[in-house]
Amino acid sequence: MKIALCSSYVPFIKGGARNIVEWLELMLQEQGHHVERIYLPQVDTPDLLFQQMFALRWIDLSMADRIICFRPQAHLIPHSHKILWFIHHIRSFYDLWHTPYRGFQDDYKISGFRDALHHVDDVGLREAKSIFTNSRVVAERLKTYNRIESEVLYPPILHPERFHSAGFNDEIVCICRLEHHKRQHLLIEALRSTKTPVNLSLFGVSSSSEYLHSLVDLISELGLASRVRLDNQWISEEEKVSRLSSCLAAAYLPVNEDSYGYPCLEASHSAKPILTTTDSGGVLELVDDGVNGYVVEPTPLALADAMDRLYLDRARTVAMGTQASEKISAMRISWPHVMQRLLQ
């Protein structure tokens, strides 16, 4: 089948929004499909938004048997067999409207833009033959704001069979960007209050040197240099697999994220429990407290207690790891399922 994968992007910015597209592309090609990936640049400035949406309406992809659209406003591209794997709205005009993250005035002009955008989206979304989302959170938003039903289709990681368990050491690992909203600082603070000799390893790069330095300072201030490893780099895929295979558990505690996050999948495929917090949003679609990890209050004391439990109650830790791996199957997070749904 000739399939066009359509998404918007900002040149030179990499991230999850590209992974979902490019991994699907590889999987479809493995199945023998003829795939074309179409990335179009988009700037979300309100004054420039509508001319860019016109551009999308003028794209002719009639030679494709079907198109699959991801990041907004790619869902506006016209096609007789349009499938959406919708990952988010232009959020400033939707769920972030009533928050400080909106980033512009709520004046007559901008609210006019917002209403027009909602109207355009309502129409564009309804042109699709089927609509899938990457999480329940996003499905809920489609229902709330656009009054449209969708099916949650969880995005898998590439080649999950690479990940495996090779036992449990004393180390909790956290492999994701070093950012304030990913809260590595909270993990470091928690370590101070642990009663067991559990260790912490943080891997990732930071977009601001400020947060990185604050973490370095915090570690030395609390005298935790011997128990915390902070590695400011993207570790290789091989090292990631190896770290996760031998760790005690994986921690991932973003502030109210849309989806469960690839770090949680990597941990689950490695049969390791996940340590997260009650305000982590989409992560809670995957992690049930006491089943495949611990979900605790976002405080140093609560996290320290969970870390000690992971360390002390090994039988339960191992059992939760097994559950984590099984949860992936139960939620049908797999490429065969994704392709069956997208190509039905």
Add this chain to the structure above:
Amino acid sequence: MKVLVVNNMAPFVWGGAEELAMHLQSNLIISGHQAEILRIPFQWEPSRRIPSQMLMVRALEVANVDHVIALKFPAYLLRHPRKTLWLLHQYRQAYDLFDAGQTNLPTGSAGHELQSVIRHGDLQAFSESAKIYTNSEVTRKRLRKYNGFDSEVLLPPVNDPQLFPGGIAGDYIFAGGRVNGLKRQYLLLEALALADQRVRLLIAGPPDSPEDALRLQELVERLDLVDRVKLDLRFLPRAVYASYLNQCAAVAYLPYDEDSLGYVAMEAATAAKALITTADSGGILGLVKHQETGWVAQVNPEDLAMAMNAVYTCSEQTSCYGQSARILWESMNINWPETINSLLQ
């Protein structure tokens, strides 16, 4: 520097321009830059939709990019304060092909209006570009003649020269590249029917359409050439293409009025193979000097048959022409580091 290479995309079709963009990207990265390719879908049929697609490109917003290198119409209409064109061709059906009556634009006033829209768009794109390079002398002259813009010729390097060391001459003439009416592989078959029995021909490359393949297959049958021709009509793995080329006696390539030197010809020269082409093949004549680096035949089967015979008549001479082709090509000093320096000036 963050460099965005901007090219068209005919969805599900891969060709020379796509390869060029890809190699430009990798060589930019080798030179220490960040580089990505933006491929903008473009369909020239039906022609009445060309203006909206021009507007589409014009309406796109690009942020987080320091320098744009644009290759083709309408992709080069993209707005950016630091834009360099490396022009592979304009929309020829609004220019020279329009004059030649080979256009997909409608006849009468509708066609002239479309032509004028395209030319105005081009005028704007060319005016706002910091620098214009063209990929051949033919393109440079065409740009000068039709749009009044001066440009500098920047010939595209061979993408993977290490694949073409050459080799011992085999017993066949190799005709590689895309298979279609404008590349005129059928003419080679008609010539072969008139040439000596010992002349062998290998035609290998992707046909543009099933009809293009069928036409050659039927011709081989009809002219009773089955024993002397091998057709390998598909998109060839690069290694297969290279081995066909390295082991041939000579290369035949006779596109109609090609814009550039042509990869087939540049790769043949890299491999020190003598070349057969025709007097109307345009840019190819930059590498094929009659009885120096090969043979420039008139556009008829009889003259071509004589050139094909000559390949076999004196193999020392053929090999000598091949060496001269390589020397001529190397004297042009066309390589990636120089090319990137020019494009980012």
